[in-house]
Amino acid sequence: MKMVAEEPQGPPVELSVFSGPLDLLLHLIKQNEVSIYDIPIFSICDQFNAHLKEMQELDLDSAGDFLWMASWLLHLKSKMLLPQVDEGAEDPREELVERLLAYRRVKELASFLHDSDIVRRCLWIPEVAADVGAGEEAELDWEDVDLSVLAQAYLYVMQRFAASHPPPIKVLPLRFRVEDKMKDIYELVRTDGLVPLLRHLNSRSDPVEVVTVMVAALELVRLRGVFAEQRRPFAEIYLRPGDRTLGAQELLTRGENGG
Amino acid sequence: MDKDTLTAVVEAILLTASGPVTVSAVTEAIGDRKVGEEEVATIFEAIGKNFEKPGSGLRLEKVAGGWRCTTPPTLDPYLRSFHGIAARQRLSQAALEVLAIVAHRQPVTLPEINFIRGTNSASVVRTLLERGLLRMAGRKKVVGKPFLYRTSKEFLVHFGLERAEDLPDPEDLVKDETATVE
Numbered sequence: 415m416k417m418v419a420e421e422p423q424g425p426p427v428e429l430s431v432f433s434g435p436l437d438l439l440l441h442l443i444k445q446n447e448v449s450i451y452d453i454p455i456f457s458i459c460d461q462f463n464a465h466l467k468e469m470q471e472l473d474l475d476s477a478g479d480f481l482w483m484a485s486w487l488l489h490l491k492s493k494m495l496l497p498q499v500d501e502g503a504e505d506p507r508e509e510l511v512e513r514l515l516a517y518r519r520v521k522e523l524a525s526f527l528h529d530s531d532i533v534r535r536c537l538w539i540p541e542v543a544a545d546v547g548a549g550e551e552a553e554l555d556w557e558d559v560d561l562s563v564l565a566q567a568y569l570y571v572m573q574r575f576a577a578s579h580p581p582p583i584k585v586l587p588l589r590f591r592v593e594d595k596m597k598d599i600y601e602l603v604r605t606d607g608l609v610p611l612l613r614h615l616n617s618r619s620d621p622v623e624v625v626t627v628m629v630a631a632l633e634l635v636r637l638r639g640v641f642a643e644q645r646r647p648f649a650e651i652y653l654r655p656g657d658r659t660l661g662a663q664e665l666l667t668r669g670e671n672g673g
Numbered sequence: 674m675d676k677d678t679l680t681a682v683v684e685a686i687l688l689t690a691s692g693p694v695t696v697s698a699v700t701e702a703i704g705d706r707k708v709g710e711e712e713v714a715t716i717f718e719a720i721g722k723n724f725e726k727p728g729s730g731l732r733l734e735k736v737a738g739g740w741r742c743t744t745p746p747t748l749d750p751y752l753r754s755f756h757g758i759a760a761r762q763r764l765s766q767a768a769l770e771v772l773a774i775v776a777h778r779q780p781v782t783l784p785e786i787n788f789i790r791g792t793n794s795a796s797v798v799r800t801l802l803e804r805g806l807l808r809m810a811g812r813k814k815v816v817g818k819p820f821l822y823r824t825s826k827e828f829l830v831h832f833g834l835e836r837a838e839d840l841p842d843p844e845d846l847v848k849d850e851t852a853t854v855e
Binding site: 433434435436437476479483513516517518519520521522523524525526527528530531532533534535536537538539540542560561562 | 687688689690691732741742743744746747748749752761763764766767769770772773774776777789790791792793802803808809810831832833840841843844846847
C-alpha cells in the first residue's frame with residue numbers, strides 16, 4: 415500500500431485503505447513527520463478521531479478495533495496531562511511505541527512479500543496431465559496433513575456416499591381421486607344449482623385436493639355435465655348444471671364411454 | 674549412464690512433475706548405483722544455467738527444498754493472452770501482513786496475530802488456510818488451546834523460498850528507525 419504524502423491538514427484518507435488502527439497511526443506519524451519514539455499524543459489523538467469521524471461505514475469488527483485504539487489514545491492523552499510526580503516513572507507511551515515498532519516490522523516484511531508476490535505471480539509451471547500417476551494415490555507429506563486436509567477428505571467421502579446412496583423415493587398413497595371429486599361436485603351442482611368454484615377450492619387446505627377438485631371440475635365441463643362461467647377475469651367462477659345428465663357409470667369412467 | 678542421457682532424464686522429470694523435484698527423488702528414480710546425488714545436483718545446476726539465456730522461455734528455480742521448471746516473469750503477458758486469463762488477483766494487504774507475522778514468528782496463534790496487527794484477522798487466516806498458504810500445526814498449551822499456525826510448503830513455492838528462514842529479517846527492512854524530521 416503506497417500512501418501519498420499529504421499536508422497534515424489535508425483531507426482525511428479513507429479508512430478502508432488501512433488494514434487496522436496501527437496502520438492508520440503509522441500513517442499519521444509519517445504524515446506529521448514526527449518520531450515514533452516521541453509521539454505528540456495530543457495532536458495525533460485529535461487527528462485519529464477526525465479520521466474516525468470520517469468513517470462512513472465500517473464493519474463492526476474493524477470499527478471496534480479503531481474505537482479501542484481511539485480510547486487508548488484518549489487515555490494516554492489524559493495521562494500526559496497529569497504532572498509527572500516521579501521523575502523515574504516510565505513514559506506512558508512506551509507500550510504504544512512497542513506495538514507500533516512491532517507492527518512496522520510486520521508491514522515491512524509484508525511489503526517485501528508483496529513485491530515478491532507481484533513477480534512470482536507471473537511465473538508459469540508446466541501443466542501436468544491429470545492422469546499422470548493416476549494409478550496410485552498421490553502421497554501426502556506428513557507436514558502437509560492438518561485438520562483442514564482431514565476435513566476436506568471427510569467431506570469428499572460424505573459427498574461420494576451421498577451421491578451413491580440417494581434418498582429413497584417416497585410413494586404417497588393416493589388420497590384423492592378425480593372420479594370421487596367429479597361425483598361430489600356434480601351432486602353439489604345438481605342440488606345447489608349454483609356452486610362458487612373458487613370459494614369451494616379456497617376452503618381446502620391440502621394442495622393435492624385442490625388440484626384434484628380443479629381437474630374434476632374441468633372434466634365435468636368437458637362432459638357438459640356442468641357449465642362454468644366467469645363474469646370478468648379473476649372473478650368467482652360459478653358452476654351450474656350443464657345440458658347433459660351424467661350417469662353414475664359415466665362419472666366413474668371419467669366419461670370415456672360418452673366420448 | 675552418460676551425462677547426456679542423465680540430463681535428458683532430469684529435464685523430462687522436471688517437465689512432467691507437478692511440484693518441486695528433490696535431488697534425492699530423482700536419484701532414486703534413476704536407480705543407478707553409479708549415479709549419486711551429487712552428480713544429479715550438478716546436472717540440475719547445469720540445466721538451470723542452460724535455461725538462463727535471453728533466447729529461452731524456460732527457467733529453473735530452487736524452491737521448498739527442490740527444483741522446479743518455470744517461466745521468466747517477463748513472458749507473463751503473452752502466456753495470459755494465450756490462455757485467455759485476465760489479470761490475477763493479488764494478495765490483500767491484510768493477507769500479506771498475516772503471512773509476514775506467521776512466517777516470522779511461527780508457530781503462532783490467532784490471538785497473537787490479532788495483537789500484533791491490532792485488528793481481528795480471523796477471516797484472513799481462514800482464507801489463507803483455504804488457499805493453502807498457511808497450515809495448522811497443533812494447539813498451543815495455554816488456556817483455550819488456540820490453534821497454532823505455520824506457513825505451508827505452498828507458501829515457500831509461491832514466494833520462491835527454499836525455507837521459511839530465508840525471508841529477510843524485518844529489522845533489516847526497516848529503513849529509517851528514527852524517522853525524525855525537525
